[in-house]
Amino acid sequence: MQSAQTARTTPLQLALAWSFAGIPLLAGVIQTLLNAMKLFQ
Amino acid sequence: MTTTLDASGLPSRSLLSFLDREHTVARPGYSRWMVPPAALCVHLCIGQAYAFSVFNLPMTKLIGITQSAPGDWKLTELGWIFSIAMVFLGLSAAVFGRWVEEGGPRRAMFTAGIAWASAFLISALGVHLHNLWIIYFGYGVIGGCALGIGYISPVSTLMKWFPDRPGMATGMAIMGFGGGALIASPFSVWLMSKFASMTDVGVFGAFITLGCVYFLFMMVGSAIVRVPAPGWKPEGYVPPATATKLMTKNDVFVYQAIKTPQFWLIWIVLFCNTTAGIGVLGQASAMSQEMFPGHITAVAAAGLVGLMSLFNMGGRFSWASLSDFIGRKNTYFVYMVLGFALYVTVPYAGASGNVVLFVLCFLIIVSMYGGGFSTVPAYLRDMFGTRYVGAIHGILLTAWSMAGIAGPVLINYIREYNVTHGVPKAQAYNTTMYIMAGLLVVGFLANLCVRAVDKRHHMKDDDKASLEPARA
Numbered sequence: 001m002q003s004a005q006t007a008r009t010t011p012l013q014l015a016l017a018w019s020f021a022g023i024p025l026l027a028g029v030i031q032t033l034l035n036a037m038k039l040f041q
Numbered sequence: 042m043t044t045t046l047d048a049s050g051l052p053s054r055s056l057l058s059f060l061d062r063e064h065t066v067a068r069p070g071y072s073r074w075m076v077p078p079a080a081l082c083v084h085l086c087i088g089q090a091y092a093f094s095v096f097n098l099p100m101t102k103l104i105g106i107t108q109s110a111p112g113d114w115k116l117t118e119l120g121w122i123f124s125i126a127m128v129f130l131g132l133s134a135a136v137f138g139r140w141v142e143e144g145g146p147r148r149a150m151f152t153a154g155i156a157w158a159s160a161f162l163i164s165a166l167g168v169h170l171h172n173l174w175i176i177y178f179g180y181g182v183i184g185g186c187a188l189g190i191g192y193i194s195p196v197s198t199l200m201k202w203f204p205d206r207p208g209m210a211t212g213m214a215i216m217g218f219g220g221g222a223l224i225a226s227p228f229s230v231w232l233m234s235k236f237a238s239m240t241d242v243g244v245f246g247a248f249i250t251l252g253c254v255y256f257l258f259m260m261v262g263s264a265i266v267r268v269p270a271p272g273w274k275p276e277g278y279v280p281p282a283t284a285t286k287l288m289t290k291n292d293v294f295v296y297q298a299i300k301t302p303q304f305w306l307i308w309i310v311l312f313c314n315t316t317a318g319i320g321v322l323g324q325a326s327a328m329s330q331e332m333f334p335g336h337i338t339a340v341a342a343a344g345l346v347g348l349m350s351l352f353n354m355g356g357r358f359s360w361a362s363l364s365d366f367i368g369r370k371n372t373y374f375v376y377m378v379l380g381f382a383l384y385v386t387v388p389y390a391g392a393s394g395n396v397v398l399f400v401l402c403f404l405i406i407v408s409m410y411g412g413g414f415s416t417v418p419a420y421l422r423d424m425f426g427t428r429y430v431g432a433i434h435g436i437l438l439t440a441w442s443m444a445g446i447a448g449p450v451l452i453n454y455i456r457e458y459n460v461t462h463g464v465p466k467a468q469a470y471n472t473t474m475y476i477m478a479g480l481l482v483v484g485f486l487a488n489l490c491v492r493a494v495d496k497r498h499h500m501k502d503d504d505k506a507s508l509e510p511a512r513a
Contacts, residue, residue, distance in 0.1 A: 008070030017265055018074075020258075021081035021217070028223030029354075032347045039344030039400070 062145030082262025088221015129185020131442030138435025154259030160184030212361030318410025360412025
């Protein structure tokens with residue numbers, strides 16, 4: 001079992017976790033938006 | 042990772058004990074905002090399934106390279122890969138739901154990661170040996186199981202971390218499933234272009250790379266996920282003192298839940314919403330070009346499909362978040378009523394040549410299709426409690442598998458029937474739109490019949506004690 005000591009999450013850990021998942025997603029969204037622009041051309 | 046020692050000082054559990062639920066309990070100070078990216082790491086990977094079609098055309102030219110040669114696979118044969126995966130998604134979510142719930146999210150995410158990476162590696166072997174049965178097994182069966190287990194793995198954990206906003210929490214994860222295709226589609230095309238040569242279309246190398254990249258992502262997700270300690274509550278959150286009419290404070294055992302009318306009513310609601318959505322999602326390109334010949338070109342139709350995938354993803358987050366404020370039942374009423382109005386408007390938009398109205402209808406429809414998936418876990422939680430919600434959700438996903446067959450069949454066969462009976466192509470989809478609107482009426486009535494679960498289905502204290510491994 002884990003001890004009951006605290007393990008406070010740092011803002012850096014949060015930023016890293018969100019970037020790890022968020023950057024690829026953002027790249028996908030931008031790429032899709034660029035493709036979607038063809039609808040209005 | 043921590044190691045438990047027994048009396049002799051040796052590790053008391055297997056090497057994989059770090060996957061156990063008790064080793065994933067968060068220590069004080071752990072931020073609950075670490076859990077959504079963990080869930081996204083899994084859902085963004087398995088969401089690749091929606092982009093699998095980018096491999097279909099290259100896989101028809103594995104022998105001929107520049108064009109299909111005798112012995113190359115046909116598109117119809119390749120179409121089965123996705124269908125098998127979807128069937129196994131529903132089956133595995135239903136069969137392994139209780140195992141996922143009791144073992145905790147890390148074990149489930151880890152297993153899904155191994156299976157998803159294996160699916161690509163086995164498929165790469167199938168491409169190398171040019172044996173389609175190996176791909177049916179690899180991507181269809183093993184990949185389908187990874188989809189089912191991975192899809193439900195973070196759902197109940199997120200709702201336990203966000204009791205104040207369960208819709209938003211599951212919306213974030215399930216949004217990832219919609220977003221996965223947005224990443225996988227261009228990434229796969231890019232990979233194939235890098236691995237392509239005079240003797241190779243690049244599918245083999247792309248499969249190997251995707252397997253490795255997805256394995257890494259899903260392992261990171263399984264490493265950072267945690268379950269809240271028993272009795273944990275968000276700071277400042279005061280749970281409602283009494284259960285509201287449609288929000289229970291009790292738990293219902295998974296196999297007891299499927300004996301309730303509420304489960305099957307919600308199953309019908311999800312089936313109707315998904316069938317209607319899948320029907321237009323899969324055919325949007327062809328439908329838009331046939332309904333607006335000369336106005337919507339093939340290139341513009343591809344743009345529409347891209348825009349629809351963005352609304353599909355965005356709807357998963359925004360509608361589920363809205364359901365935290367207006368309630369789950371009301372949210373489904375919106376899907377059914379607004380959906381009905383939009384489906385009957387599509388033929389009018391086609392007849393009047395109003396492209397803007399047509400596009401608007403489709404975008405809102407597809408956002409509600411996505412919203413239907415992301416709102417349903419919180420609906421189940423309201424009805425059956427949090428304890429077995431992941432397992433119950435798993436069984437409910439059979440509605441998705443069924444809709445995956447019914448939606449395309451309805452739209453394709455009715456269109457075909459109309460065209461062969463002399464209906465102009467521009468109007469060939471009208472009957473389908475009215476049938477989809479009718480399906481939403483059925484969904485509306487089913488949703489209307491949803492009432493609170495009868496007390497006799499609630500778990501008693503002695504039931505809870507005998508099912509201890511599934512503690513919160």
